[in-house]
Amino acid sequence: PAANLLGEEGKGFRYAMMGLDGGRLNIAACSLGAAQAALDATLAYMRERKAFGQSLDRFQALQFRLADAEIELQAARTFLRQAAWKLDTQAPDATKFCAMAKKFVTEAGSRVADQCLQLHGGYGYLxxxxxxxxxxxxxxxxxxxxxxxxxxxxxxxxxxxxxG
Ligand SMILES: Cc1cc2nc3c(=O)[nH]c(=O)nc-3n(C[C@H](O)[C@H](O)[C@H](O)COP(=O)(O)OP(=O)(O)OC[C@H]3O[C@@H](n4cnc5c(N)ncnc54)[C@H](O)[C@@H]3O)c2cc1C
Structure with a gap:
């Protein structure tokens, strides 16, 4: 009945879409956490695995990839927190920031995870x-x-x- 109407009539779809903002942050956070776990595991593996007489983490070319992964994840984390803050404070541009963070963080997470696989060599694929x-x-x-x-x-x- 009309007495039980939540919000304004005709805005149901819009309200449902607004519920996706938090979901998008959630997905981004899943990407960020898993990519961080992959990077942590990769650091441990590179210390242990030796090639050409030294551990993998001594090769400068590979250190640069680790640095890039760390930079990407820190940038993603900062962006995600900013979007979460916008949503918590009901900022007018919260939807835009949630969409931007979801896109940025999920792509950064995939790039980092892919690099971590590469740094594990063949074992990364198993x-x-x-x-x-x-x-x-x-x-x-x-x-x-x-x-x-x-x-x-x-x-x-x-x-x-x-x-406008
Ligand atoms: C593992 C998994 C879990 C899921 N869980 C849920 C869930 O819990 N609840 C739920 O409701 N849905 C869920 N989905 C569905 C998911 O939200 C859809 O798969 C997604 O929204 C894409 O829709 P689609 O698969 O129909 O792709 P399509 O709409 O067919 O899109 C195909 C491609 O075209 C692109 N495209 C489509 N339209 C445009 C456009 N206008 N402009 C530019 N590019 C466009 C898409 O980005 C995509 O790359 C899940 C999907 C997966 C794979």
Whole structure:
């Protein structure tokens, strides 16, 4: 009955879509955490594994990849927290920030996990070390809770609308 109406009539779809903002942060956080776990495991593996007389973490070319992964994850973490803060404080641009963070963090997480697999060499591709599972699991984060193409649509729409 009309007496039980929640919110404004005709805005149900909009309210449902707003519920996705938090879900997108959740998916981004899953990507971030799993990519961090992959990086932690990779650091341990590179210390242990020796090639050409030294451990993998002594090769400068590989150290640069570790540095890039750390930078990507820190940037992703900061962006995700900013979007979460926008949502918590009901900022008018919270939806845009949730979409931006979901796109950025899930793609950064996948890139880092893929690099971690590479740094494990052949073992990275096998199930034993758990890295290939992280790579597979993170890949779908660019698809579910709204694909990353749809995240771009949301961001672009906000940009264009803001200019009137
Ligand atoms: C593991 C998993 C779990 C899921 N869990 C849930 C769940 O719990 N609840 C739920 O409701 N759904 C869930 N989904 C569904 C998910 O949200 C959809 O798969 C996703 O939204 C994409 O829709 P689609 O598969 O129909 O792709 P399509 O809409 O067919 O899209 C195909 C491709 O075209 C692109 N595309 C489509 N339209 C546009 C456009 N206008 N502009 C640019 N590019 C476009 C897409 O980005 C994509 O790359 C889940 C999916 C997976 C894989």
């Amino acid at each position: 199930a034993d070390y758990g890295i290939e599972k992280i790579v597979r699991d993170l890949r779908v984060h660019q698809i579910l809770e709204g694909t990353n193409e749809i995240m771009r649509l949301i961001v672009a729409r906000h940009l264009i609308e803001a200019r």
